[in-house]
Amino acid sequence: MEGSHEHQHARPDTTRKDDHLRRLRRIEGQLRGLQRMVSEDVYCIDVLTQVSAATKALQSFSLDLLEEHMAGCVVEAARTGDDEAQAKVREAADAIARLVKS
Amino acid sequence: MEGSHEHQHARPDTTRKDDHLRRLRRIEGQLRGLQRMVSEDVYCIDVLTQVSAATKALQSFSLDLLEEHMAGCVVEAARTGDDEAQAKVREAADAIARLVKS
Amino acid sequence: MEGSHEHQHARPDTTRKDDHLRRLRRIEGQLRGLQRMVSEDVYCIDVLTQVSAATKALQSFSLDLLEEHMAGCVVEAARTGDDEAQAKVREAADAIARLVKS
Amino acid sequence: MEGSHEHQHARPDTTRKDDHLRRLRRIEGQLRGLQRMVSEDVYCIDVLTQVSAATKALQSFSLDLLEEHMAGCVVEAARTGDDEAQAKVREAADAIARLVKS
Numbered sequence: 001m002e003g004s005h006e007h008q009h010a011r012p013d014t015t016r017k018d019d020h021l022r023r024l025r026r027i028e029g030q031l032r033g034l035q036r037m038v039s040e041d042v043y044c045i046d047v048l049t050q051v052s053a054a055t056k057a058l059q060s061f062s063l064d065l066l067e068e069h070m071a072g073c074v075v076e077a078a079r080t081g082d083d084e085a086q087a088k089v090r091e092a093a094d095a096i097a098r099l100v101k102s
Numbered sequence: 103m104e105g106s107h108e109h110q111h112a113r114p115d116t117t118r119k120d121d122h123l124r125r126l127r128r129i130e131g132q133l134r135g136l137q138r139m140v141s142e143d144v145y146c147i148d149v150l151t152q153v154s155a156a157t158k159a160l161q162s163f164s165l166d167l168l169e170e171h172m173a174g175c176v177v178e179a180a181r182t183g184d185d186e187a188q189a190k191v192r193e194a195a196d197a198i199a200r201l202v203k204s
Numbered sequence: 205m206e207g208s209h210e211h212q213h214a215r216p217d218t219t220r221k222d223d224h225l226r227r228l229r230r231i232e233g234q235l236r237g238l239q240r241m242v243s244e245d246v247y248c249i250d251v252l253t254q255v256s257a258a259t260k261a262l263q264s265f266s267l268d269l270l271e272e273h274m275a276g277c278v279v280e281a282a283r284t285g286d287d288e289a290q291a292k293v294r295e296a297a298d299a300i301a302r303l304v305k306s
Numbered sequence: 307m308e309g310s311h312e313h314q315h316a317r318p319d320t321t322r323k324d325d326h327l328r329r330l331r332r333i334e335g336q337l338r339g340l341q342r343m344v345s346e347d348v349y350c351i352d353v354l355t356q357v358s359a360a361t362k363a364l365q366s367f368s369l370d371l372l373e374e375h376m377a378g379c380v381v382e383a384a385r386t387g388d389d390e391a392q393a394k395v396r397e398a399a400d401a402i403a404r405l406v407k408s
Contacts, residue, residue, distance in 0.1 A: 031130035067399035078384035093373035169297035180282035195271035232337035
């Protein structure tokens with residue numbers, strides 16, 4: 001299934017895709033761990049420490065995915081033409097802004 | 103089960119605890135949604151948008167839990183004595199630093 | 205001159221105040237350095253590296269000032285009464301949220 | 307004076323350069339304002355509010371400069387060759403990581 005964009009985009013190779021899925025599953029596991037901590041009334045500061053760890057893992061996943069996108073789609077668009085290049089750069093810049101502000 | 107700290111700490115009332123658990127379950131669901139997007143090769147920028155949404159939800163959870171902790175444990179420590187107050191403030195300051203840097 | 209709040213608040217001792225001023229002067233100097241880099245068309249990535257350094261210095265200044273505030277005004281309010289304590293905690297929580305989101 | 311990198315890089319046009327300098331001067335002014343607030347013992351929370359404003363201004367400056375760099379140097383490198391493209395993307399990714407973590 002394509003992204004919400006109807007254009008073709010470079011499909012990540014299977015190894016990278018497996019790595020992405022493994023990382024997301026691990027963060028999902030951290031969320032379940034947080035629920036156990038809250039259920040068992042674990043001290044707030046310890047819960048906050050685990051939340052920061054999950055947030056960092058999400059952040060690092062985003063940074064890697066963003067680099068992959070720039071190395072693939074943005075470079076490809078740059079070679080296609082100026083309009084495509086500027087549109088892709090604009091789109092990546094918005095994603096970076098969301099990442100910085102989240 | 104107590105936190106890693108052997109002292110008593112104000113137990114969150116059930117409504118708040120249920121709310122924490124509901125929010126964490128929702129973020130866990132967002133992580134499963136992200137795995138589906140990656141499995142289906144959804145466009146990276148759309149995946150990054152969802153990651154930012156999950157990060158913001160985690161951040162907002164942390165801020166609420168931190169406020170609860172300050173209103174409970176830090177205020178309680180302040181009324182117990184100077185040493186307890188300063189130790190609790192130091193501990194909260196470290197948690198805030200981790201939150202800011204994650 | 206009091207802050208925009210008409211109540212008394214613990215005045216920082218002179219050493220801490222001098223340290224705050226020294227740190228802000230240093231960050232101000234970093235801003236002037238950045239202007240020199242831009243005037244001399246220094247490579248963007250090097251400018252960005254210096255901007256991150258200035259941002260980190262501002263962040264660390266905020267975290268220290270916040271801890272000082274919690275150890276002073278929040279603890280003092282906690283000993284004054286519940287309403288004062290909750291108002292101070294709410295105010296600090298908003299400041300932490302701004303810090304996290306900036 | 308070139309950046310620390312001995313290669314040519316697209317020089318920003320004068321209007322953009324003037325805009326960068328204007329924004330940095332403004333943030334420098336915010337830093338002087340912060341020093342006045344601290345000298346006059348202004349309430350910490352008000353100082354922290356101004357620090358967050360200065361941090362946001364720095365962040366927004368970084369995001370714009372980063373977009374400019376991607377639209378210029380990264381696109382240019384993409385059209386030069388694979389090695390140049392990947393090196394520029396790697397470099398931009400590191401800058402984004404510093405920005406996200408500051």
